[in-house]
Amino acid sequence: MKRIEFKGVLPDIFSCNDGIKSDVWRGDALFEKGRLYLVEADSGRGKSTFCSYVMGYRRDYTGQVLFDGREARGLKVEEWSEVRRRHVACLFQELRLFPELTAYENVEVKNRLTGCKNREEILRWFDMLRIPDKVDSPVGRMSFGQQQRVAMMRALAQPFDFILADEPISHLDDANARLMGELLTDEARRRGAGVIVTSIGRRIDLDYDKVYCL
Numbered sequence: 442m443k444r445i446e447f448k449g450v451l452p453d454i455f456s457c458n459d460g461i462k463s464d465v466w467r468g469d470a471l472f473e474k475g476r477l478y479l480v481e482a483d484s485g486r487g488k489s490t491f492c493s494y495v496m497g498y499r500r501d502y503t504g505q506v507l508f509d510g511r512e513a514r515g516l517k518v519e520e521w522s523e524v525r526r527r528h529v530a531c532l533f534q535e536l537r538l539f540p541e542l543t544a545y546e547n548v549e550v551k552n553r554l555t556g557c558k559n560r561e562e563i564l565r566w567f568d569m570l571r572i573p574d575k576v577d578s579p580v581g582r583m584s585f586g587q588q589q590r591v592a593m594m595r596a597l598a599q600p601f602d603f604i605l606a607d608e609p610i611s612h613l614d615d616a617n618a619r620l621m622g623e624l625l626t627d628e629a630r631r632r633g634a635g636v637i638v639t640s641i642g643r644r645i646d647l648d649y650d651k652v653y654c655l
């Protein structure tokens with residue numbers, strides 16, 4: 442997948458709001474493979490909604506979301522599985538980890554679907570993100586900031602053309618946020634992928650090609 446486009450998209454929940462000012466809602470927003478994007482907005486402006494539309498979990502909108510010119514709305518269930526398995530990775534704001542599984546198992550559950558990374562590579566990520574001691578700890582007993590790092594590794598443990606990260610550093614200090622940014626851009630660069638990060642204000646410090654205000 443090379444391009445994701447939002448054309449005149451408006452969430453149904455905002456349909457009564459005529460005065461909406463946004464670079465994305467009711468507008469034209471283009472996301473290209475290989476580039477870095479920030480989607481920035483205050484709380485409640487629809488960052489998670491935007492991610493749900495790209496991932497196909499919700500379709501309560503008017504307008505068009507296009508993948509390489511094809512309407513996402515028209516994709517069949519199997520095609521959505523393929524999009525999520527090979528083309529668009531996502532780190533959800535609410536993480537969606539399995540609390541009873543260990544940190545490593547959470548990453549491996551995703552990795553096993555495509556065999557994208559080997560154990561050594563995954564353990565190297567744990568080192569990079571400074572939680573090597575948490576590899577075998579159940580995620581339910583980790584802090585939210587530690588869980589965010591596990592969720593980032595899990596998002597990266599698949600092939601992708603785009604990676605979406607919904608407020609990925611909300612519980613991280615500056616040093617750890619920087620490490621997350623480095624890992625994210627390193628992996629995206631290796632795969633020639635596009636990166637779309639959402640932020641409520643404190644942004645992950647990347648060399649963005651474009652910033653959209655939602």
Ligand SMILES: Nc1ncnc2c1ncn2[C@@H]1O[C@H](COP(=O)(O)OP(=O)(O)OP(=O)(O)O)[C@@H](O)[C@H]1O
Nearest residue numbers: 454482483484485486487488489490491501534641
């Ligand atoms: N599953 C849903 N179905 C319908 N409307 C929803 C759903 N989830 C959220 N909304 C509504 O959409 C609007 C935007 O919510 P959303 O969670 O996308 O905002 P956000 O920018 O991610 O907020 P925050 O920064 O607080 O996480 C809100 O008015 C919310 O009530």
